[in-house]
Amino acid sequence: MALDAFxxxxxxxxxxxxxxxxxxxxxxxxxxIDDLTIDIYEKEFFALLGPSGCGKTTLMRMLAGFETxxxxxxxxxxxxxxxxxxxxxxxxxxxxxxxxFPHLSxxxxxxxGLKRDGMAKNDINDRVDEMLRLTRLETFARRKPHxxxxxxxxxxxxxxxxxxxxxxxxxDEPLGALDKKLRQETQFELMDIQEKTGTTFxxxxxxxxxAMTVASRVAVMDHGKIIQVATPDAIYETPNSTYVxxxxxxxxxxxxxxxxxxxxxxxxxxxxxxxEIVGTPTTEFGNGQTVHFAIRPEKVAISAEKxxxxxxxxGKILDIAYLGNISTYHxxxxxxxxxxxxxxxxxxxxxxxxxxxxxxxLSFTDTAGVLLER
Amino acid sequence: MRRLTLIAIPYVWLxxxxxxxxxxxxxxxxxxxxxxxxPYVPTLDLxxxxxxxxxxxxxxxxxxxxxxxxxxxxWKAYLSSLKIAVxxxxxxxxxxxxxxxxxxxxxxxxxxxxxxxxxxxxxTSFLIRVYSWMGILSQEGYLNQxxxxxxxxxxxxxxxxTNTAVYIGIVYTYLPFMILPIYSALEKLDESLLxxxxxxxxxxxxxFWLVTVPLSKQGIIAGSFLVFIPTxxxxxxxxxxxxxxxxxxxxxxxxxxxxNRDWPVASAVAVILLLILVIPIIxxxxxxxxxxxxxx
Ligand SMILES: Nc1ncnc2c1ncn2[C@@H]1O[C@H](COP(=O)(O)OP(=O)(O)OP(=O)(O)O)[C@@H](O)[C@H]1O
Ligand SMILES: [Mg+2]
Numbered sequence: 001m002a003l004d005a006f007x008x009x010x011x012x013x014x015x016x017x018x019x020x021x022x023x024x025x026x027x028x029x030x031x032x033i034d035d036l037t038i039d040i041y042e043k044e045f046f047a048l049l050g051p052s053g054c055g056k057t058t059l060m061r062m063l064a065g066f067e068t069x070x071x072x073x074x075x076x077x078x079x080x081x082x083x084x085x086x087x088x089x090x091x092x093x094x095x096x097x098x099x100x101f102p103h104l105s106x107x108x109x110x111x112x113g114l115k116r117d118g119m120a121k122n123d124i125n126d127r128v129d130e131m132l133r134l135t136r137l138e139t140f141a142r143r144k145p146h147x148x149x150x151x152x153x154x155x156x157x158x159x160x161x162x163x164x165x166x167x168x169x170x171x172d173e174p175l176g177a178l179d180k181k182l183r184q185e186t187q188f189e190l191m192d193i194q195e196k197t198g199t200t201f202x203x204x205x206x207x208x209x210x211a212m213t214v215a216s217r218v219a220v221m222d223h224g225k226i227i228q229v230a231t232p233d234a235i236y237e238t239p240n241s242t243y244v245x246x247x248x249x250x251x252x253x254x255x256x257x258x259x260x261x262x263x264x265x266x267x268x269x270x271x272x273x274x275x276e277i278v279g280t281p282t283t284e285f286g287n288g289q290t291v292h293f294a295i296r297p298e299k300v301a302i303s304a305e306k307x308x309x310x311x312x313x314x315g316k317i318l319d320i321a322y323l324g325n326i327s328t329y330h331x332x333x334x335x336x337x338x339x340x341x342x343x344x345x346x347x348x349x350x351x352x353x354x355x356x357x358x359x360x361x362l363s364f365t366d367t368a369g370v371l372l373e374r
Numbered sequence: 375m376r377r378l379t380l381i382a383i384p385y386v387w388l389x390x391x392x393x394x395x396x397x398x399x400x401x402x403x404x405x406x407x408x409x410x411x412x413p414y415v416p417t418l419d420l421x422x423x424x425x426x427x428x429x430x431x432x433x434x435x436x437x438x439x440x441x442x443x444x445x446x447x448x449w450k451a452y453l454s455s456l457k458i459a460v461x462x463x464x465x466x467x468x469x470x471x472x473x474x475x476x477x478x479x480x481x482x483x484x485x486x487x488x489x490x491x492x493x494x495x496x497x498t499s500f501l502i503r504v505y506s507w508m509g510i511l512s513q514e515g516y517l518n519q520x521x522x523x524x525x526x527x528x529x530x531x532x533x534x535x536t537n538t539a540v541y542i543g544i545v546y547t548y549l550p551f552m553i554l555p556i557y558s559a560l561e562k563l564d565e566s567l568l569x570x571x572x573x574x575x576x577x578x579x580x581x582f583w584l585v586t587v588p589l590s591k592q593g594i595i596a597g598s599f600l601v602f603i604p605t606x607x608x609x610x611x612x613x614x615x616x617x618x619x620x621x622x623x624x625x626x627x628x629x630x631x632x633x634n635r636d637w638p639v640a641s642a643v644a645v646i647l648l649l650i651l652v653i654p655i656i657x658x659x660x661x662x663x664x665x666x667x668x669x670x
Contacts, residue, residue: 066569086572099570103588113574164574
């Protein structure tokens with residue numbers, strides 16, 4: 001992927017299209033959104049990721065106008081949107097359930113919002129046709145929602161929410177019901193549409209792979225708080241906490257204590273009789289401070305002989321998960337800690353080098369893992 | 375064989391309880407009135423065999439139906455019934471829709487209770503309930519007492535024995551038939567559709583018109599037929615609450631039958647009424663069918 005210059009969040013002069021300022025939302029005495037501050041910029045594809053019930057939908061519904069913040073303000077293009085009712089916001093939402101009008105045809109569903117704007121008939125026709133083309137639904141225009149497939153319905157919902165040229169489009173788990181292939185196709189379709197229309201997208205998803213694929217930035221949430229906001233690669237390579245590291249992708253977590261520092265390298269004592277792990281910290285660790293060492297399985301190499309590497313640990317293969325393109329080895333170290341190591345299967349299965357109970361060496365460089373305070 | 379029996383049972387039932395009585399009524403409608411028991415001729419006398427049967431057939435004619443067209447009382451009564459039925463249906467809809475809407479929007483735990491309250495009046499006899507309206511609507515009735523004690527009126531209102539009383543009685547009696555189908559349509563309505571409508575630029579009110587109303591259409595149609603069909607032939611309410619000027623075909627039928635003892639004409643009136651009712655009944659069935667298809 002070529003590094004494109006699109007990174008308004010790094011530009012201190014850029015004005016965000018959405019600005020959440022210390023927003024809290026309570027239902028009764030339950031806090032769904034907890035003192036949240038966040039900026040989303042124009043033309044972003046912003047993904048919200050987090051476990052069920054962490055407040056993603058609530059956040060969206062506040063943007064769409066179906067919930068009002070208990071505390072704090074939400075600015076849309078610098079204007080407080082609290083007093084603006086949903087029908088007056090330049091925001092459209094694609095509902096998780098699609099919420100297509102069952103009594104209207106696909107065509108009428110898409111035209112629904114345009115008609116409310118009092119658009120001229122010809123313009124409506126043109127716009128709806130354009131949307132139908134974009135979502136490849138031309139042949140289904142006359143059908144009712146119950147006469148088309150789930151994937152087609154999803155595209156109608158998308159077309160309907162896009163038709164009004166919203167400044168901001170909210171997608172609440174838009175692809176949840178699709179099979180993997182259609183899902184991937186639609187993800188690329190979404191990115192394509194986003195590129196063509198320049199709309200700002202906020203997407204909620206349970207699928208971190210999806211978030212990584214489509215998003216310009218990913219926000220990981222937990223219990224109504226945003227834990228980290230970063231680009232997909234940053235959030236994967238440099239998570240700010242074990243929570244994020246664990247939530248996004250697969251990770252090995254080793255807890256230890258900082259011992260000695262050598263230039264920019266830090267040694268971590270983590271188990272009796274095991275060599276200390278050497279890593280590169282990005283923050284200051286005091287001597288004896290707890291360090292969580294997080295390393296992705298694909299950054300751990302596996303070999304029969306002791307390799308030349310900054311870190312090398314010996315262990316026994318406990319389990320092998322064969323996933324087709326890759327294999328994950330679960331290796332038990334002397335102290336009982338299990339480390340996952342991943343290798344690409346660029347050879348056929350029959351030529352696989354390791355098997356259960358084999359004694360192997362795990363190794364990784366001193367920059368492969370991240371050192372986290374919590 | 376067992377399947378055949380299963381299929382046959384409802385047909386035998388319909389045959390015995392609907393078709394045969396209808397044929398008997400139809401036959402009486404083709405007879406002539408007479409001072410006899412039963413009060414019409416001819417009666418079928420099978421002892422004379424085939425000749426008796428042909429003689430019997432030859433005496434049947436459409437005289438009574440012709441008579442219905444000659445005396446303008448009848449078609450006026452039909453028209454008036456139609457008018458009263460249409461107006462009552464519209465009134466019931468106007469009263470019933472908000473109630474059904476309120477019920478469907480009520481908190482989940484309240485709905486069963488509200489439903490019970492709507493059905494509750496059925497637990498008392500229909501006649502008693504209509505009689506109690508006489509007590510409410512009469513000149514010295516509760517309504518006038520209340521309004522006068524509040525100082526809203528100085529003279530008692532004359533409601534009883536007018537068409538207004540008939541409308542009140544019909545709306546009151548048939549309200550549950552309107553509420554229940556509309557409620558069941560509204561209850562199924564997905565809240566997020568209204569949010570979607572608002573999201574796309576509708577005000578609450580337009581969202582109601584463009585989403586809620588069309589999606590409860592089937593319920594409105596079903597409820598309207600359930601009110602319209604029985605109201606058209608209604609007899610008890612107009613005769614108890616209506617006045618001498620309230621002209622309804624049910625009342626005419628009753629008078630022909632019991633006051634004039636003209637069974638053949640009464641039967642002819644009934645046959646025509648049935649034919650008029652067949653149209654809305656078929657439409658109603660169509661609507662139900664469509665609804666099942668849409669759901670299935
Ligand atoms: N109207 C409401 N009344 C009370 N509690 C609510 C209401 N709406 C949401 N909540 C609570 O707020 C929390 C956040 O809900 P929300 O729907 O935002 O979660 P989510 O992150 O979208 O979860 P999921 O991924 O399962 O969709 C949940 O614990 C939920 O129970
Ligand atoms: Mg949700």
